[in-house]
Amino acid sequence: GDGDELWENKRLSDIIRVHSNVFWLLSKFYKRKKLYFIYGNHDMVKKNHKYVKKHMYKYFDERQKKDLPLFENIKVHEGLILRHKVNNYKIFLIHGHQVELLNNELWKITRFLVRYLWRPLNFFGLNDPTKTADSYHRKHAVEKKLIEWIEKENQMLIAGHTHRPMFPKEGEPLYFNTGSTVHPRCITGIEINHGQIQLVKWYINTKRDGTLFIDRKVLVGPAKLCQTPLAECYISKV
Incomplete structure (x- = not known):
C-alpha cells in the first residue's frame, strides 16, 4: 500500500x-x-x-x-491472503491504515488537509500531525489495534503504514511490519522464501576501492513459518 x-x-x-x-x-x-x-x-x-x-x-x-x-x-x-499450497497455512496482508479513522473512513478530509494545509506549512518547519509514521504515539496505537485483531482472529498479519519494521520474538503475536521504503539511509522489507520469513534491508554500501553498490542485509531471521494451528505456534529460528 x-x-x-x-x-x-x-x-x-x-x-x-x-x-x-x-x-x-x-x-x-x-x-x-x-x-x-x-x-x-x-x-x-x-x-x-x-x-x-x-x-x-x-x-x-x-x-x-x-x-x-x-x-x-x-x-x-484492499488486502491479500498468502496460502500455503500444501498445509493451507494463511498469511494476511494489508496496509494497516484500516484501524485509523482519519486515514480510513475520513481519508478524503485528511487528504485535503495534507494537500492544501499541512504541505505548505511544512516549508515553515511545521510537522504534519496526520502522519502516523512521524508520531510515536500514533504508531503505538495502530500496532496495538492490529495486534488485538491478530489475537482475536488467530491470524498471522503482515502490514505497513507505520514505517516501523516489526518481527515478533518467540511467543509474541504474529505481527510483522515491512517498515519503510522512504528512509534516507535504507529500505526495509519482509521476505518469504521456501517456508522461511525474514526482515531485510537494502542500503548503499562502499567497496574497498571506494565505489558504491546496493547491499542487502538480513536484520532478523530467517525463521520457519509455523505449520501448526496458529494458537499453538510461534516463529522458530532456523
Whole structure:
C-alpha cells in the first residue's frame, strides 16, 4: 500500500513519467504474474476500479506519442491472503491504515488537509500531525489495534503504514511490519522464501576501492513459518 503518493500529488501520470524506469520494471514483473498491488491511505483512489482502468492500464509514451500497455486488467486489492499450497497455512496482508479513522473512513478530509494545509506549512518547519509514521504515539496505537485483531482472529498479519519494521520474538503475536521504503539511509522489507520469513534491508554500501553498490542485509531471521494451528505456534529460528 501507498506505492504512490497521491495525497500530495494529484496525478498518477506525473509519478509514472518521472519514475518511468521503475514502472517499466514493475510492468515486467506484472507480465510474469509476479506483481500484486494493495492500496493504502495515500493511494486510496485505487480502490475505484474506474480510476485504475483509466490511470494504470496504460501510460502515454512521449517518444512514440501514444498509449502503451502498463498494468492491463490489473486489480488493486484492499488486502491479500498468502496460502500455503500444501498445509493451507494463511498469511494476511494489508496496509494497516484500516484501524485509523482519519486515514480510513475520513481519508478524503485528511487528504485535503495534507494537500492544501499541512504541505505548505511544512516549508515553515511545521510537522504534519496526520502522519502516523512521524508520531510515536500514533504508531503505538495502530500496532496495538492490529495486534488485538491478530489475537482475536488467530491470524498471522503482515502490514505497513507505520514505517516501523516489526518481527515478533518467540511467543509474541504474529505481527510483522515491512517498515519503510522512504528512509534516507535504507529500505526495509519482509521476505518469504521456501517456508522461511525474514526482515531485510537494502542500503548503499562502499567497496574497498571506494565505489558504491546496493547491499542487502538480513536484520532478523530467517525463521520457519509455523505449520501448526496458529494458537499453538510461534516463529522458530532456523
